[in-house]
Amino acid sequence: MPAIIPLPAPDPDPEDVARGLADLERHLAAQTPTAPPPATTHNTAPAGLPVRAESKRVRRLRAEVAEAHEVADLQEDETPLLVDSPKVRKRRKAAHQAARLHELAKNPQMRAWQAARMRRTLLTALMVALTLALAWSTAGVQHFAAENAPAWSPSWVFAWLVEPFMSIALLGIVGARAYLGTRGQPLNDPKLVKIEWLFLGLTLGMNAWPYLPWVAESFSLSRLVLHILGPVVAVAIVTALPIILAAFARLDHDRVGDRAGEGLTGLTYSGNGHDRVRRTAADVAPLIERTQKLIAAGTLPAAPSAYRIQRALRCAMDDARVVRDALKEVA
Structure with a gap:
């Protein structure tokens, strides 16, 4: 059998080569997985340079700069400076209350109420002091009236009643004068004044008699002063109480007006x-x-x-x- 001699292959056409390469590229593109898009960043890079992702430090600094710009814009607004702080508000409230109280203190009705309250307080204090002073002298009067009688004997017991019935009568007279004095009608009848001084004189004499120099076996000035202290205080209170109440009754509550800027009314004089x-x-x-x-x-x-x-x-x-x-x- 004769040998087969292969014929030489023809030269490829350039268009066929280009077509084959294009088909190969399409095949490879279909087989390769799609890569994810790059992360978006806020940084800008010059043209021609690759864009890099921002770091954590850069993002933190960028946030601080943005916050500073916002704070600077807000600081230019002076509205917060027009709002009172709690301290200023508290001080303004206290000043307003002080001004109202000062204005109220010049009101005649307020002045009358203050005078009545003060008069009641003083009258109560003086009457309590008078009662205690008379109770203080009870022991001295009992010692004088008992005349060394045995304890719990009838004379000794009844001697304790001498000072109380005089004190009750004296307090009744003083109370009547005090009440009428608060109503602007002072009771200054000479007879009542003499009765008051009679009771006070008896109380003082009975307290002081056993301790006088020519009566006591051993004179002691301190004991004498101690025993006459109660009657002396009672005499002082009975003398001062009508004067104080009369002064309250003469108060003129309209003397300080309620108009702004008006002060005490001055004295007026007339030639006629x-x-x-x-x-x-x-x-x-x-x-x-x-x-x-x-x-x-x-x-x-x-x-x-x-x-x-x-x-x-x-x-x-x-x-x-x-x-x-x-x-x-x-x-």
């Missing part, structure tokens, strides 16, 4: 006494009426002097002069 009586007679009308009652009762003469009127009514001397002049006008 008759004009002054016409101007102030209405203000002292209650004093004139009381003076007329005292004249009718015989306590004051028909034409009393200003001094006598002042002593009888326990009023100011200026008011007493006005009352005197008014009575002369009426006569």
